[in-house]
Amino acid sequence: MKIHPDANEGLAHIGALSVPFHDTLAPEDSRNTIVLIHGTGGSAKTHFRTLFPMLAARYRVLAVDLQTPDGELTLGALTEQVAGVIDQQAPARPVHVVGYSLGALVAADLAASRPESVASLTLVAGWVRADTQQRLRNRIWHRLFESDQDLLREFVTWTAYGHPFLAGRGDADIQALVDARTFPEGIAEQMRLNAVADLTGRLAGITAPSLVIAGAHDQMVPARQTRLLFGGLPNARYAVIGSGHAVPHERPAQLFQLISGFVEDPAATPADEVQEPIFV
Amino acid sequence: MESTPMGHPASDSPVDVIIVGTGFGGLGMGAKLAREGKRSFIILERDEEVGGTWRDNHYPGAACDVPSHLYSFSFRPNPEWSRMFAPQQEILDYLRSVARDENLLERMVFGAEVTGALWDEAAALWKVTTPKGEFAARTLVTAVGHLSEPKLPVIDGLSDFSGHLFHSAQWNDEIDLTGKRVGIVGSGATAIQVLPEVAKVAGEVVVFQRSAPYVTPRPDRAYTEEEKGLFRKMPEVMQELREEMFWSNEERYAQRRGTPTLVSAAAQVALDHLHRQIEDTELRRKLTPDYTFGCKRVLKSSDYYPTFTQDHVHLETGGITRVEGNRVLGRDGGSHELDVIIACTGFEATDLPIAYRIFGRDGQPLSERWANGMQAYATTAVHGFPNLWIINGPNTGLGHNSAVYIAEAQIDYIMAAVNFRDEAGVPALEVSGEAEDAFMDRVDHLAQGTVWLEGGCSSWYVDHRNGRLTTLWPEPAYTFRQVNAPFDPEPYLTWSPDEAGEHILAGVR
Numbered sequence: 001m002k003i004h005p006d007a008n009e010g011l012a013h014i015g016a017l018s019v020p021f022h023d024t025l026a027p028e029d030s031r032n033t034i035v036l037i038h039g040t041g042g043s044a045k046t047h048f049r050t051l052f053p054m055l056a057a058r059y060r061v062l063a064v065d066l067q068t069p070d071g072e073l074t075l076g077a078l079t080e081q082v083a084g085v086i087d088q089q090a091p092a093r094p095v096h097v098v099g100y101s102l103g104a105l106v107a108a109d110l111a112a113s114r115p116e117s118v119a120s121l122t123l124v125a126g127w128v129r130a131d132t133q134q135r136l137r138n139r140i141w142h143r144l145f146e147s148d149q150d151l152l153r154e155f156v157t158w159t160a161y162g163h164p165f166l167a168g169r170g171d172a173d174i175q176a177l178v179d180a181r182t183f184p185e186g187i188a189e190q191m192r193l194n195a196v197a198d199l200t201g202r203l204a205g206i207t208a209p210s211l212v213i214a215g216a217h218d219q220m221v222p223a224r225q226t227r228l229l230f231g232g233l234p235n236a237r238y239a240v241i242g243s244g245h246a247v248p249h250e251r252p253a254q255l256f257q258l259i260s261g262f263v264e265d266p267a268a269t270p271a272d273e274v275q276e277p278i279f280v
Numbered sequence: 281m282e283s284t285p286m287g288h289p290a291s292d293s294p295v296d297v298i299i300v301g302t303g304f305g306g307l308g309m310g311a312k313l314a315r316e317g318k319r320s321f322i323i324l325e326r327d328e329e330v331g332g333t334w335r336d337n338h339y340p341g342a343a344c345d346v347p348s349h350l351y352s353f354s355f356r357p358n359p360e361w362s363r364m365f366a367p368q369q370e371i372l373d374y375l376r377s378v379a380r381d382e383n384l385l386e387r388m389v390f391g392a393e394v395t396g397a398l399w400d401e402a403a404a405l406w407k408v409t410t411p412k413g414e415f416a417a418r419t420l421v422t423a424v425g426h427l428s429e430p431k432l433p434v435i436d437g438l439s440d441f442s443g444h445l446f447h448s449a450q451w452n453d454e455i456d457l458t459g460k461r462v463g464i465v466g467s468g469a470t471a472i473q474v475l476p477e478v479a480k481v482a483g484e485v486v487v488f489q490r491s492a493p494y495v496t497p498r499p500d501r502a503y504t505e506e507e508k509g510l511f512r513k514m515p516e517v518m519q520e521l522r523e524e525m526f527w528s529n530e531e532r533y534a535q536r537r538g539t540p541t542l543v544s545a546a547a548q549v550a551l552d553h554l555h556r557q558i559e560d561t562e563l564r565r566k567l568t569p570d571y572t573f574g575c576k577r578v579l580k581s582s583d584y585y586p587t588f589t590q591d592h593v594h595l596e597t598g599g600i601t602r603v604e605g606n607r608v609l610g611r612d613g614g615s616h617e618l619d620v621i622i623a624c625t626g627f628e629a630t631d632l633p634i635a636y637r638i639f640g641r642d643g644q645p646l647s648e649r650w651a652n653g654m655q656a657y658a659t660t661a662v663h664g665f666p667n668l669w670i671i672n673g674p675n676t677g678l679g680h681n682s683a684v685y686i687a688e689a690q691i692d693y694i695m696a697a698v699n700f701r702d703e704a705g706v707p708a709l710e711v712s713g714e715a716e717d718a719f720m721d722r723v724d725h726l727a728q729g730t731v732w733l734e735g736g737c738s739s740w741y742v743d744h745r746n747g748r749l750t751t752l753w754p755e756p757a758y759t760f761r762q763v764n765a766p767f768d769p770e771p772y773l774t775w776s777p778d779e780a781g782e783h784i785l786a787g788v789r
Contacts, residue, residue, distance in 0.1 A: 057537055
């Protein structure tokens with residue numbers, strides 16, 4: 001089933017790679033374009049199944065399924081895929097780029113290397129450079145990936161979701177989350193990239209209005225790491241969601257509210273300020 | 281007026297504000313006015329105590345579908361909620377405590393059902409008639425709820441039923457159901473709460489179902505003493521919980537946008553629930569809905585389906601042709617002899633009875649203004665009805681989140697409007713007809729593509745007179761507050777004397 005009834009599925013050919021995308025473009029649609037970039041081990045469908053339709057009610061949405069080529073994976077190789085899809089599908093106007101997790105690093109890399117393509121930048125649960133806490137988890141992940149993928153499913157479930165989210169569910173729900181965990185092709189290379197990718201020094205040149213969103217209970221990319229993006233970006237505001245790393249799964253509606261508000265009026269929260277959660 | 285409670289003005293001296301109703305809407309409005317302390321006001325209540333729908337709906341098993349830490353006032357968090365989904369009695373006790381602690385009781389007139397409310401243009405006052413006397417105020421706020429007038433089913437011979445007949449919202453406590461043969465008409469939000477409780481005592485129960493609802497598990501649990509202690513000591517923990525509940529509910533909105541992947545995933549949760557709880561294939565078939573998930577209200581219960589596996593509980597899906605004596609005759613030729621019929625058939629939602637009792641400029645009844653379906657600017661103000669504000673009126677229902685959140689947004693709007701009017705020194709505010717129509721066009725536009733209009737079912741969400749979504753807000757709840765809470769005087773008109781000394785309508789600024 002398509003991610004959304006209005007989404008056209010297509011391929012962009014970038015070098016030797018065919019990169020799938022999902023695009024709600026319709027004739028006469030002059031609405032803003034939002035480009036969604038998923039994270040490690042994900043796809044548009046697995047990471048944005050709820051966010052995509054919510055955004056599609058207000059915007060043209062273009063989501064990319066990142067491919068992992070043979071050989072050592074670099075941030076630049078992923079950024080090139082997103083740039084290629086944008087060039088093919090949405091070359092006319094700058095687009096609003098939303099990147100989640102590893103996708104946030106790709107989005108920032110895109111904004112730094114092709115500022116003319118990016119109208120605004122939203123970085124969800126991203127980071128600048130993995131610290132020792134992150135690299136320790138990364139090492140455990142690789143060892144379990146080699147030795148015990150059943151245990152890895154449980155470990156990833158435990159680290160991916162916020163503790164309030166997990167604690168609020170029954171044992172059967174937790175088991176369903178564990179069982180649903182898959183390790184798609186290329187995930188180990190993406191995990192290696194997570195440990196070494198480095199945006200240090202590159203953020204200062206990004207002029208696009210930016211929104212940095214952290215998960216308060218994120219154990220994979222702790223908020224203390226995500227907020228360094230806020231520290232480095234010259235035109236950024238910062239918001240925290242009461243979620244673990246799986247922000248688009250745990251709080252898609254709040255993520256939608258933040259992205260939509262930001263795209264409508266990027267300066268509604270002035271640069272350098274922390275955006276308070278809306279009244280509930 | 282003999283029964284004037286201490287502290288509120290006698291009927292012949294106007295007050296600033298009259299509030300009608302003492303449910304969440306009326307009490308919330310009263311609490312905000314009392315806290316501000318700038319205006320005199322009274323609250324009219326048709327019954328003898330507060331509570332609105334939570335006073336009336338005291339049937340066995342009555343509880344809320346929205347978790348209690350969310351289904352409560354933002355300005356009055358309650359660390360004592362016993363369960364995630366508190367029972368009716370506890371919600372009613374909460375409302376009583378709000379009335380008491382916000383000093384609202386002394387401003388209430390009980391037994392004061394509004395029989396007429398007339399806008400007196402010359403005096404710029406609302407004149408309100410009740411059995412307890414006549415009252416007058418600059419501002420009239422109705423908060424009578426959209427689920428307050430019980431609706432009985434139209435069945436031939438029902439009124440001559442020789443046993444006992446009552447509506448779930450008018451539960452007859454005099455009748456002991458122990459060992460009785462009980463018919464439950466309906467299978468909506470009330471019936472699924474009533475059935476498991478009635479089945480515990482009745483000798484035989486027959487459920488007459490017109491269309492099967494989607495039922496999802498109800499993850500209810502009691503809060504521990506440690507949790508309640510923490511809520512008392514660190515109220516911010518309650519607020520975090522409230523936000524988690526709010527955003528979790530908001531996610532369900534995405535299912536209503538007619539996205540097949542999400543709709544089918546959500547429907548599957550309900551169907552899996554049915555399959556886990558009911559093994560009999562024929563019973564499963566009867567309990568399987570035949571319309572798109574979310575089109576009608578999605579229900580929550582973990583004990584509804586299992587009730588049907590008991591030998592003394594029966595499900596009839598063939599429809600009722602008529603009632604004769606104590607027998608209910610089915611379209612399929614079957615019949616049931618019953619001692620009691622409980623109508624769990626819902627409420628008048630699209631045609632609000634209070635509209636027949638409100639008369640605006642030139643004596644126009646609100647019901648006439650709404651003859652083709654109700655509509656209001658910002659969900660609260662109606663052209664032709666100066667200084668009237670409606671809480672829980674058109675487009676204020678939600679299929680997925682807390683009604684208290686909605687009422688609070690409206691209350692904030694009304695407070696700002698009344699403050700603006702008084703600061704501007706004008707006697708009345710009336711929204712322009714153009715602004716009201718433009719607002720409704722916007723709501724219509726937002727409703728396109730939602731499951732309520734395109735899900736292929738008939739529900740109380742859509743007004744059959746005009747095919748419009750008039751009871752629900754078609755967007756996520758948070759945008760209700762964004763769109764409808766901030767007050768902008770731009771679309772408002774007021775009276776000002778022109779050169780001839782007559783009253784004309786002109787923009788406020």
